[in-house]
Amino acid sequence: MQDKTKYLLDESEMPKAWYNIQADLKVPVPPVLHPGTLKPIGPDDLAPLFPREIILQEVSTEREIEIPGPVQEIYKLWRPAPLYRAHRLEKALGTLAKIFYKYEGVSPAGSHKPNTAVPQAFYNAAEGVKRLTTETGAGQWGTSLSFAGQIFNLEILVFQVRVSYDQKPYRRAVMETYGARCLPSPSNETEYGRKVLAERPDHPGSLGIAISEAVELAVQRDDTKYALGSVLNHVLMHQTIVGLEVIKQLEMADVYPDVIVGCTGGGSNFGGIAFPFIGQGLRGGKMPRIVAVEPAACPSLTRGKYAYDFGDTGHMTPLTKMHTLGSSFTPPGFHAGGLRYHGMAPLVSHVKELNLIEAVAYNQVECFAAGVLFARAEGIVPAPEANHAIKGAIEEALRCKREGRSETIVFNLCGHGHFDMTSYQKYFAGELTDESYDEAELAMALSGLPSVS
Amino acid sequence: MQDKTKYLLDESEMPKAWYNIQADLKVPVPPVLHPGTLKPIGPDDLAPLFPREIILQEVSTEREIEIPGPVQEIYKLWRPAPLYRAHRLEKALGTLAKIFYKYEGVSPAGSHKPNTAVPQAFYNAAEGVKRLTTETGAGQWGTSLSFAGQIFNLEILVFQVRVSYDQKPYRRAVMETYGARCLPSPSNETEYGRKVLAERPDHPGSLGIAISEAVELAVQRDDTKYALGSVLNHVLMHQTIVGLEVIKQLEMADVYPDVIVGCTGGGSNFGGIAFPFIGQGLRGGKMPRIVAVEPAACPSLTRGKYAYDFGDTGHMTPLTKMHTLGSSFTPPGFHAGGLRYHGMAPLVSHVKELNLIEAVAYNQVECFAAGVLFARAEGIVPAPEANHAIKGAIEEALRCKREGRSETIVFNLCGHGHFDMTSYQKYFAGELTDESYDEAELAMALSGLPSVS
Numbered sequence: 001m002q003d004k005t006k007y008l009l010d011e012s013e014m015p016k017a018w019y020n021i022q023a024d025l026k027v028p029v030p031p032v033l034h035p036g037t038l039k040p041i042g043p044d045d046l047a048p049l050f051p052r053e054i055i056l057q058e059v060s061t062e063r064e065i066e067i068p069g070p071v072q073e074i075y076k077l078w079r080p081a082p083l084y085r086a087h088r089l090e091k092a093l094g095t096l097a098k099i100f101y102k103y104e105g106v107s108p109a110g111s112h113k114p115n116t117a118v119p120q121a122f123y124n125a126a127e128g129v130k131r132l133t134t135e136t137g138a139g140q141w142g143t144s145l146s147f148a149g150q151i152f153n154l155e156i157l158v159f160q161v162r163v164s165y166d167q168k169p170y171r172r173a174v175m176e177t178y179g180a181r182c183l184p185s186p187s188n189e190t191e192y193g194r195k196v197l198a199e200r201p202d203h204p205g206s207l208g209i210a211i212s213e214a215v216e217l218a219v220q221r222d223d224t225k226y227a228l229g230s231v232l233n234h235v236l237m238h239q240t241i242v243g244l245e246v247i248k249q250l251e252m253a254d255v256y257p258d259v260i261v262g263c264t265g266g267g268s269n270f271g272g273i274a275f276p277f278i279g280q281g282l283r284g285g286k287m288p289r290i291v292a293v294e295p296a297a298c299p300s301l302t303r304g305k306y307a308y309d310f311g312d313t314g315h316m317t318p319l320t321k322m323h324t325l326g327s328s329f330t331p332p333g334f335h336a337g338g339l340r341y342h343g344m345a346p347l348v349s350h351v352k353e354l355n356l357i358e359a360v361a362y363n364q365v366e367c368f369a370a371g372v373l374f375a376r377a378e379g380i381v382p383a384p385e386a387n388h389a390i391k392g393a394i395e396e397a398l399r400c401k402r403e404g405r406s407e408t409i410v411f412n413l414c415g416h417g418h419f420d421m422t423s424y425q426k427y428f429a430g431e432l433t434d435e436s437y438d439e440a441e442l443a444m445a446l447s448g449l450p451s452v453s
Numbered sequence: 454m455q456d457k458t459k460y461l462l463d464e465s466e467m468p469k470a471w472y473n474i475q476a477d478l479k480v481p482v483p484p485v486l487h488p489g490t491l492k493p494i495g496p497d498d499l500a501p502l503f504p505r506e507i508i509l510q511e512v513s514t515e516r517e518i519e520i521p522g523p524v525q526e527i528y529k530l531w532r533p534a535p536l537y538r539a540h541r542l543e544k545a546l547g548t549l550a551k552i553f554y555k556y557e558g559v560s561p562a563g564s565h566k567p568n569t570a571v572p573q574a575f576y577n578a579a580e581g582v583k584r585l586t587t588e589t590g591a592g593q594w595g596t597s598l599s600f601a602g603q604i605f606n607l608e609i610l611v612f613q614v615r616v617s618y619d620q621k622p623y624r625r626a627v628m629e630t631y632g633a634r635c636l637p638s639p640s641n642e643t644e645y646g647r648k649v650l651a652e653r654p655d656h657p658g659s660l661g662i663a664i665s666e667a668v669e670l671a672v673q674r675d676d677t678k679y680a681l682g683s684v685l686n687h688v689l690m691h692q693t694i695v696g697l698e699v700i701k702q703l704e705m706a707d708v709y710p711d712v713i714v715g716c717t718g719g720g721s722n723f724g725g726i727a728f729p730f731i732g733q734g735l736r737g738g739k740m741p742r743i744v745a746v747e748p749a750a751c752p753s754l755t756r757g758k759y760a761y762d763f764g765d766t767g768h769m770t771p772l773t774k775m776h777t778l779g780s781s782f783t784p785p786g787f788h789a790g791g792l793r794y795h796g797m798a799p800l801v802s803h804v805k806e807l808n809l810i811e812a813v814a815y816n817q818v819e820c821f822a823a824g825v826l827f828a829r830a831e832g833i834v835p836a837p838e839a840n841h842a843i844k845g846a847i848e849e850a851l852r853c854k855r856e857g858r859s860e861t862i863v864f865n866l867c868g869h870g871h872f873d874m875t876s877y878q879k880y881f882a883g884e885l886t887d888e889s890y891d892e893a894e895l896a897m898a899l900s901g902l903p904s905v906s
Contacts (some may be wrong), residue, residue, distance in 0.1 A: 004464055005529035043707055046827075076458035077537075077832050084530075088604075108560065108832030110871070150829050151541075170623075170874035176881050177828050323745035375630050376603050379530050379561030418563070421623035421630075427630050 005087065005294065007249040009429035014065055019240040021275040021347060022233065022305060023063035024282035025129055029350045030321040033308060038452055041318050047442035048219040049226045054120065057234040071119045074151055076155025078107045078126035079241065081248035088368055088377040089404065097400035100247050100410045102273060105380065110416030112269045113144035113229055116238035120227045122451035130223040131155040135185065135210030138337030139171030140415060141229030159213045162205035164337055170419050185210040192216050194312045206330055207341055212314030229343045230266025231311060239272025246410060257288040258407035260398050263388035264292040265338045266300060267345030269414035278356050290357040291391035292348065297435045298331040300324060300344040301352055308452040309343060318450040319450060322349040332435035334364045335423035336384040360392060363434040367391045368427040383415040384423050428453035458540065460702040461527060462533035469520055469666045474694040474728040474800060476516035476733035477684065483774040486761060491905055494771050501672040502679045504580040507573065510687040516684040518690065523825035524572045527604055536702035542831040550853035551848060555699050555726060556865045558833065564868030565722045566597035566682055569691035573680045574601035583676040584608040588638065588663030589619055591790030592624030593681030593868060599633035612638035612666045615658035617790055617861045623872050628674065638663035645669050645767045646683040659783055660794055675729030683719025684764060684798045692725025692831040699863060702727055710741040711860035712849050716841035717754060718791045720798030731809050743810040748846035750888045751784040753797040754805055754812035761905040762796060772903060779898025786890035788818045788876035813845060816887035819881040820844045836868040837876050
């Protein structure tokens, strides 16, 4: 084994196609349904929201989809992303396990999100779209789409969940640096926003509400479309460049992983690292164990129901079959804002149902403790979302220690925490507690799922 | 020419020795003087502040000083740092020039500062030191020493200029994540701090005051020493790994630079990129033009006097010959906190006197405009300090455009601006103005320089 701190690929070795797991699924993912007819939707139903190429990718069963040249050129601003061997974390844990992490925080926006923001902006611009709307919680996605929009001369309008808008002004400043406009949601710019505000003028907002606002504006104007940062098939496919690079980098290190770990909110960074490995297994090759780590306060994979549900609170989106806590479920206000979503990507839900992946949930305080241990060993201060993946990887490494095994563990460090330092301040001040949801509210949200036979 | 977006070196190609420009100076840099006797100081005079190895490096005339193995291992967490070709910035400017930038923001602390923090912590730990004190303004240096101290098990105490301590709580949270203690300066923990507070309880602090406090504590305890993040010879030498890597990377790109640009506060990132190129010239080889860019509101190189002066406000440090605005000069509160220092590194001042470098000063609003243009083209949001280097490089590129030349311009992008987004907010809100100093205050500060024959 060639023992390095980091494994770098030259630009020329960057994957030139994304991997589409739908090509290898013997049982296809359940279709997306029209909320009125409950019939599978066709490309025309999605046309008001997405450009044609994105819609085709959403349903494609081609195994490889070429990354357009202009997207490759922008990817090169930060890709290929480094794979690190966590030598110092291993020592700190006293484990025999070899721990590797893929670092996606090297992107301009500081997370994996530009991997899909850039192609989404590209395809929209190529089809003549002038403006994109979107939602953002903590701001990782809004920042990424703002960056991508600037590159392809698209006007970007971001609805940011109001509580984050107020608490994290730095993220907004980054979006503005990239030339985007950012509004607190619920806002007065949409009918749905005005309705929510009329009922509760001080509403703190939610991702589900922000999605409804962004979708409402997109369908109203021909020159405007909508972009989503997670959940959908094409988004997860764009993220597979992460796992495709990891496969090459582990070959450089002359190891094959025993366990892959990723955190899951909507499922995009997890799908990005996991799907290329699952694909090897689906095609008859060997496959590592794959562990999805989610927040205990918003546990769609471990406590949700696998059912058809809306993607938003205002019920403007189609229905997708997924692990869901119910579209009316409001996750408590924990600090990993990127994991505060009631549903899970249909493709991630599907491979969970096929028993190709495992899922586990951790509380936020133990995740922050894992993140601080990681920062002190490896230097990088992780995003609160990424702390869940770190916690999952550390637990696997400690299991190896107990069992006397020297397994190879790989996790996705999906972003840095530079814009989340108030969360760390609270952690150090002892003010961070484990948020929990109300069981009655969860039961009510689950009972309100749309009935689809 | 091999035309890439970024030029990466493998870990195995990382320089294994720093470059010491003192070996090549035919006219040696003027000696450091004892403030009482006005005689050159010896190693024993510095022993209360620094470990022996650092003191030897400060006066060494060896051309190459080996980077200790444990320091190389830590460097590999982020080094070699990438060199980028700014293709999109070139297009935005419509210039024929080729623009390259070295990106030091990939370090865990987000700037070039860990290049010296890590070896300083290593040498102190190796000589049995238990605790380091230091000062920080905006927080780049305090963060870096906190990171390095954690690695070598040193207790770190950071005196942060109070106005920054209050305005930039995120930086403090990062220092605490690395396990350091951070106090606002002036503080009640030192005699000098108490004296300042007695005169003015709401004193906003300054780097000069914070240095005095850190030095005072260091000299009181045998197990405690002091670390400085810029100005001194050994600090600039540790930073030469930047320029040494750039030389190798430009060879990969098959170009030789016409102009090197860096921003100057204390002089460390500038010396880091410039000295290896100046060394080539001093040894009879070719040498590019080298441009130091400083803030117009704190213009030590362009408006200061080349004279012996104190490094701190409390007059506890030795006297060094440098371009200085006077140790009693208080720079106005502009946003590039890392450039708010009354003096300049003696080695940078010396090469300026030898006409080996040029110096130019820009105002902060034009520097922010340059930084936003850069962010929109290249994706990275730069630190306010780095915006000065960007402004300098853009001016060179526009000169090339006017003159129809296709020169190669290389600048040091010394850090990202993730913890400086309030400055960008103010810029977009139109609230940022060009700060200027009081000419009478500057004259008074210069008239108060210590008299050294």
